[in-house]
Amino acid sequence: MAEKMRLQKYMSRAWICSRRKAEEYISAWQVTVNGKVATIGQSIDPSTDEVKLWDKAVLEQENFVYYKIHKPRGIETTCAQHWTDSILDIVDIPERVFPVWRLDKESDGLIILTNDGRMTNYLTHPRYGHEKEYLVEVFGPIDDDQLRQMRNWVFILGSKTKKAKVERVASWKFTIVLTEWKNRQIRRMAEKVWAEVKKLKRIRIENIQLWNMKPWDYKELTIKEKKQLFTTIGLE
Numbered sequence: 001m002a003e004k005m006r007l008q009k010y011m012s013r014a015w016i017c018s019r020r021k022a023e024e025y026i027s028a029w030q031v032t033v034n035g036k037v038a039t040i041g042q043s044i045d046p047s048t049d050e051v052k053l054w055d056k057a058v059l060e061q062e063n064f065v066y067y068k069i070h071k072p073r074g075i076e077t078t079c080a081q082h083w084t085d086s087i088l089d090i091v092d093i094p095e096r097v098f099p100v101w102r103l104d105k106e107s108d109g110l111i112i113l114t115n116d117g118r119m120t121n122y123l124t125h126p127r128y129g130h131e132k133e134y135l136v137e138v139f140g141p142i143d144d145d146q147l148r149q150m151r152n153w154v155f156i157l158g159s160k161t162k163k164a165k166v167e168r169v170a171s172w173k174f175t176i177v178l179t180e181w182k183n184r185q186i187r188r189m190a191e192k193v194w195a196e197v198k199k200l201k202r203i204r205i206e207n208i209q210l211w212n213m214k215p216w217d218y219k220e221l222t223i224k225e226k227k228q229l230f231t232t233i234g235l236e
Helices: 007-013 019-027 117-124 144-152 185-192 223-232
Strands: 031-033 051-053 066-071 098-100 108-114 132-138 165-170 173-178 197-205 218-220
Touching: 007 019, 007 031, 007 051, 019 031, 098 117, 108 117, 132 185, 144 165, 144 185, 173 185, 185 197
Parallel strands: 108 197
Antiparallel strands: 031 051, 066 108, 066 218, 098 108, 132 173, 132 197, 165 173
């Protein structure tokens, strides 16, 4: 029998959350051990006990990797094969990684690749509202009133968009920071104010910047980037 360990420590070692956050989940009855609601201070046997958070299995993991890539236009973000190139076809990473956040085929820009499910959960779950910044170029000039409408809200896909940070870069170009995700959201927002997106590039996810990376380029996150991101999303 493997040595027992506290449930909070196990969840932290599984890179699901910090020990402090694990206690919050346990207190909120969101964690089960072998089908029963877990309790604070509970110990488990990692070799035999089944731990679940939100009905998803928590597995002890190691050897996590974190990359950023400048996805070029024409490449699918999804890992699935549909007779077209996917983002995993253009990288040579030994570990089995997956993309965090999708980016439509017509767009380019920043994608994070990792095998860390904890980071993926925190960056993609709607409740956390993490920032994603885009550089948008439209056909023809866009006026201040159009930008103001997108900054406040527009009605798409059956609901209002959340307030966004929108800053002009040129008469036909602007940046927008979103804290939510709807399918093809920026393109739909532009259409609502009678504009058409020509080019769309994601340039930032939280503190992770695209900087001067060229399409097809990818590299591991630096220690500084990882530390700041983990602190921001509450995993330190």
